[in-house]
Amino acid sequence: MRGEGVKNTAIQLLLAVNALVMLFPIALMVLSAFKSNAEIFDSPFTLPETLDFSNLLHVWSDTEFVQYLLNSLVITTSAVLLILLAGTLAAYALARYTFPLNASLYLFFLAGLMVPLKLAVIPLFVELDTIGLLDTRLGLVLIYVAMGLPSGVFIMTGFLRNLPGELEEAARIEGASEGRILAQIMVPLARPALVIVAIQNAVPIWNDFFFPLVFITTDARKTLPQGLTVFMGEYSTDWGVLFAGLMLAALPITLVYILLSKQFIAGMTQGAVK
Amino acid sequence: MAQVSIRKVVKEYEGGVQAVKGIDLEIADHEFVVLVGPSGCGKSTTLRMVAGLEEISGGEIWIGGDVVNDVPPRDRDIAMVFQNYALYPHMSVFENMAFGLKLRKFPKDEIKRRVDEAAKMLDIAMLLDRKPKALSGGQRQRVAMGRAIVRNPKVFLFDEPLSNLDAKLRVQMRTEIKKVHQLVPTTTVYVTHDQVEAMTLADRVVVMNHGVIEQVGPPQELYHNPKTRFVAGFIGSPAMNFLPVRVVNEGGLAVQLANGVRLAVPPQRVDRYAPFTGKEMTLGLRPEHLTEIKDQEKPNVVRFDATVDVLEPMGMETMVHFFIDGQPVCARIDPNTPAAPREILPLAADMNNMHLIENDSGKVV
Numbered sequence: 001m002r003g004e005g006v007k008n009t010a011i012q013l014l015l016a017v018n019a020l021v022m023l024f025p026i027a028l029m030v031l032s033a034f035k036s037n038a039e040i041f042d043s044p045f046t047l048p049e050t051l052d053f054s055n056l057l058h059v060w061s062d063t064e065f066v067q068y069l070l071n072s073l074v075i076t077t078s079a080v081l082l083i084l085l086a087g088t089l090a091a092y093a094l095a096r097y098t099f100p101l102n103a104s105l106y107l108f109f110l111a112g113l114m115v116p117l118k119l120a121v122i123p124l125f126v127e128l129d130t131i132g133l134l135d136t137r138l139g140l141v142l143i144y145v146a147m148g149l150p151s152g153v154f155i156m157t158g159f160l161r162n163l164p165g166e167l168e169e170a171a172r173i174e175g176a177s178e179g180r181i182l183a184q185i186m187v188p189l190a191r192p193a194l195v196i197v198a199i200q201n202a203v204p205i206w207n208d209f210f211f212p213l214v215f216i217t218t219d220a221r222k223t224l225p226q227g228l229t230v231f232m233g234e235y236s237t238d239w240g241v242l243f244a245g246l247m248l249a250a251l252p253i254t255l256v257y258i259l260l261s262k263q264f265i266a267g268m269t270q271g272a273v274k
Numbered sequence: 275m276a277q278v279s280i281r282k283v284v285k286e287y288e289g290g291v292q293a294v295k296g297i298d299l300e301i302a303d304h305e306f307v308v309l310v311g312p313s314g315c316g317k318s319t320t321l322r323m324v325a326g327l328e329e330i331s332g333g334e335i336w337i338g339g340d341v342v343n344d345v346p347p348r349d350r351d352i353a354m355v356f357q358n359y360a361l362y363p364h365m366s367v368f369e370n371m372a373f374g375l376k377l378r379k380f381p382k383d384e385i386k387r388r389v390d391e392a393a394k395m396l397d398i399a400m401l402l403d404r405k406p407k408a409l410s411g412g413q414r415q416r417v418a419m420g421r422a423i424v425r426n427p428k429v430f431l432f433d434e435p436l437s438n439l440d441a442k443l444r445v446q447m448r449t450e451i452k453k454v455h456q457l458v459p460t461t462t463v464y465v466t467h468d469q470v471e472a473m474t475l476a477d478r479v480v481v482m483n484h485g486v487i488e489q490v491g492p493p494q495e496l497y498h499n500p501k502t503r504f505v506a507g508f509i510g511s512p513a514m515n516f517l518p519v520r521v522v523n524e525g526g527l528a529v530q531l532a533n534g535v536r537l538a539v540p541p542q543r544v545d546r547y548a549p550f551t552g553k554e555m556t557l558g559l560r561p562e563h564l565t566e567i568k569d570q571e572k573p574n575v576v577r578f579d580a581t582v583d584v585l586e587p588m589g590m591e592t593m594v595h596f597f598i599d600g601q602p603v604c605a606r607i608d609p610n611t612p613a614a615p616r617e618i619l620p621l622a623a624d625m626n627n628m629h630l631i632e633n634d635s636g637k638v639v
Contacts, residue, residue, distance in 0.1 A: 166360035169327050174374030174425070175348040188364040 029250070032243040040239050055244035065245060067220055068227030073252070075137050075223060076205045079144035080198050086145065087152030087197060088190070092182055094153070095160035096168065106157065112150030117143070121214055128215060135217050143211055148201040155200075159193035160186060195263040199256070206253045224249040276338025276351075276428040276461055277303045278324060284332035285319050285485075293319045295485040296333065304459040310472035311482035311508070318433060320482070321465045325354050325431050338428050353422035354431040357438060359414045361406040361421075367393075368402040371421045378425075385424075392420040395457065396450075412443045419451070423458060432464040436471065448474055469509050473497070481505045498627075503636040506558050506629055512593060514629070515564065515603045519557040521550045521630075529557050529630070532599040540574035540625050547630055550639065558629035558638070561593065564605035567622050574625045579618050580605070594619065 032040050033055055034048040059065045093099075094106050117124070124143060125134070133139030163186065171181045187194070212226040219227075228249060231242040257264075278301040285294040294316040301307045309317040322328035324335055326347035334341050342350050353374075361370050368389055375385045393399040396416040406414055415435060422430055435451070436444045452475055455462060466472055472479045473493040481488045481496065481504070489496060489505045500506035506514045519529035519537075527544045528536040537557070539547050567577060580603075586593035587609055594605040594613060605621055613619045629638050 164358060164360065166356040166358055167362060169325075169347075170354065170356060170360040170421075171362075171373070172327070173325060173347045173350075173352060173354050174421075175377040176373075180377070185362060 026250075029243050029246055032240060033247045034244075035240050037238055037240050040243075055240040056248070058241055059245045059248060063230070063241075063245070064219060064222075064227060065224075065248065068222055068224045069248070069252075071137060071221055071227075072206060072224040072249075075140055075144070076202055079141045079148065079205050080202050082141065082145045083148040083152045083201050084194055084197060087149055087156050088182075088187065088194070090149070091153050091156030091160055092186060095157045096165075096186075106153075109150050109153040112146075113154065117147050118210060121210075125214065134215060135221065137216075137221055139215055140211060140223075143215075144201070144205050144208075148197075148205070151200065152197045155197050156190065156193055159190055163189055192263055192266045195260050199260060199264055202256065203253055277301055277305075277336075278338075278429055278461060278463065279336035280320070280324070280333070281336070282333035283320070283323060283330060283335060285316070285323060285328065286331040293485055294323070297482075297485075297487050299480060299487065299490065301461060301463065303461055306455050306462045306464065306475060306477045307480060308464045308466060308472040308476035308478075309480045309482055310466055310469055311488075313467060315482040316485040317465045317467075317480075317482045321431055321433055321463055324429070324463060325352055326350050351428045352431055353425050353427040353429075354433065355415075355418045355422050355435045357434040359406070359418040359438075361414055361417055363406055365405070366402065367398065367404055367406070367409070367417050367420075370406065370417055371402075371424050374421065374425050388424045388426075389420070392423045395423070395454070396420050411439050412447060415439065415447055416450070419454065423454070426458075426460075428461065430460050430462040430464075432462065432466075434466055435464075436466070436468075444471075451475060470511065473509070479509075481508060483508075499638075500629065501638055503556065503558070503631045503638065506631070506638060510560055512561050512604045512606075514558045514560050515601075516631070517557045517559075517598055517601055517603070519555055521547060521553050521555055523548070523551045527551070529555070529628075531557075535578065537576045537623060537625055537628075538574070539628070543628070547639070550630070550632075554633055555639075556631040556633055558631055559623060560627065561604045561606040563624040563627040564603070565622055565624070566607040566611040567620050571622065572624065572626065576623045576625055578621055578623065580621050582613055582615050582617055582619050585613060585615060594621075 028044070031046075031048060032044070034052050035055075036052070039049065090109065094102060094109075128134045128139045128143075133142070167185055167189070168181055171185050176184070207225060208223070209225040212223045216222055216226065224245075228242065228245050231238065231245055278299075280297060280299040280301075282296050282298060283294060284292065284296050286292050297316075297320065299307075309320060311317050319328060323330050324337070326342065326345065330343050334343055336342065337350055337352070362373065365373065371389045371392065372385045375388065380388075389402070390399065393402055396419060398413060398416045398420060401409060401413060401417070406417065409417065418435070432451075436447050439447060448471060451464075455475075464471075464475060473496075476493055478490060479493050479496050480490045483504050489501045491499075496505060496509050500509060503516070507516065517531060519531055522528055522530045522536065527539045527548060529539065530536045580594070580596040580598070582594055582596055584595040586595070589609065592607050592609045592611070592613070594607055596603055596605070596619075607613065607619075607621075611619075631638050
């Protein structure tokens with residue numbers, strides 16, 4: 001009993017330290033967003049002297065921030081939606097139907113997990129150039145969809161396979177078409193898995209710096225992480241403004257995560273308890 | 275309402291394994307037929323072929339005058355209740371029951387009328403807004419039945435619907451199902467491995483084993499006149515006792531146990547069993563035909579002594595387990611009979627109810 005208590009305290013302590021380590025840079029970012037450059041260097045770890053919104057206002061109105069934000073929103077949302085759509089359809093077929101080459105097709109998707117897409121950046125560049133999608137948002141979306149599908153199909157197939165077959169059979173007997181079974185029975189039940197796939201893809205896509213840097217050159221099509229580099233000057237950097245931009249950039253995905261965290265955790269622990 | 279015909283139906287899986295080996299079964303309109311047998315006997319596969327959930331490898335299935343071999347499940351006008359209920363977890367009880375009707379584009383007020391009516395009949399009217407998660411096992415079972423009833427289909431299919439319930443609820447729901455069938459006499463095919471369920475529910479019981487039908491008949495007929503050793507052993511609880519015997523004719527036809535004891539064959543059976551004189555056979559006798567000695571004995575009752583191994587008092591009766599020639603035997607005695615383990619108990623075997631079984635074919639002669 002006592003050993004158990006000590007063990008629990010130790011675990012709690014470890015988690016608390018971990019939380020601190022994780023939260024510290026975020027807190028620093030938020031604090032600095034309300035400070036002037038001078039104040040950041042004078043007293044980096046204190047609360048801001050006055051609640052100064054000028055950095056935020058400056059980022060919002062005097063830079064291309066809003067345009068970058070919109071680009072990021074459009075690209076991330078469409079990529080995630082496409083991954084969910086294509087991934088669910090593919091996973092449903094793989095999980096619930098037997099057909100020749102089912103296993104091979106599944107392995108083909110899984111093989112994508114082993115290929116770091118960044119290694120293929122030169123062929124991708126050539127390919128996008130050939131089909132005329134270089135320096136377009138659509139080109140970027142397609143790359144992200146290709147990147148997200150393997151893990152999406154993997155997660156969704158595993159989940160859909162575990163749903164009881166009787167539900168599908170019951171619906172089939174009652175007169176539901178295959179499409180309706182998928183849309184009205186399977187997808188609602190697969191929501192935890194859909195949330196996992198969505199978050200697991202949305203975060204890296206939102207944060208991605210590499211692909212926009214390589215494929216996007218026009219300023220009006222840049223995404224947030226890429227756009228924020230504009231704030232880093234060659235000779236001087238307005239850190240307050242940069243942090244304000246970073247804070248605003250991190251906000252949407254943090255909110256999404258908080259809103260969906262309950263379902264996310266539910267999906268991760270599915271099957272752990274009855 | 276419709277009759278169902280199963281004609282020479284075969285189910286063969288990849289690799290040539292036959293789960294169902296060419297069975298024939300005619301099910302009349304309004305009839306309640308129970309398919310019973312041990313697991314792997316092909317009863318569920320047969321039901322799933324009727325439902326259209328399993329492809330038919332050979333033969334024909336007719337529902338209401340049409341061959342349905344290539345008709346998809348939704349066009350067969352059937353409703354099925356599954357062992358795990360298969361309620362849609364994200365829909366309320368009402369939505370679960372209304373799902374099939376909505377798909378068939380019934381008007382809203384008609385859907386509501388039908389669901390309310392079924393809910394009232396099944397006593398789940400107060401649960402219509404709940405999700406399946408918030409229901410007990412018995413309530414879920416009722417909802418699953420309600421979902422089948424509202425559609426008013428030609429045929430009801432039940433796939434071991436009571437197996438997930440505890441013993442008490444199972445008995446209660448068994449009665450409910452029978453009551454529902456009396457109210458809504460739809461043709462019903464019911465699959466179970468529980469012979470008591472089969473006996474209590476069925477108009478006719480179909481006993482299956484290894485992919486073939488062993489016997490079809492009303493419960494009483496199966497009980498009293500089993501055609502095979504399998505049916506004899508499967509129907510009835512505790513199971514029928516089987517003892518190896520030789521048919522002898524020395525001063526009257528009799529069956530002789532391995533220990534030399536002779537049990538005379540009743541006169542009315544002599545003609546029937548005489549052709550088997552000299553053969554090694556199996557004697558089948560139900561526990562209720564092995565009883566304590568009664569004051570007024572009927573003719574053709576043989577007395578013998580048994581050394582009691584185990585006693586199982588059930589209240590209304592007591593089961594006595596003992597051995598004859600090393601074979602376990604069970605007798606059913608009056609609970610007031612004095613008996614104790616390891617002591618000698620005089621018993622009476624009612625040979626009027628004997629069964630004689632051919633060893634090679636397993637047929638009851």
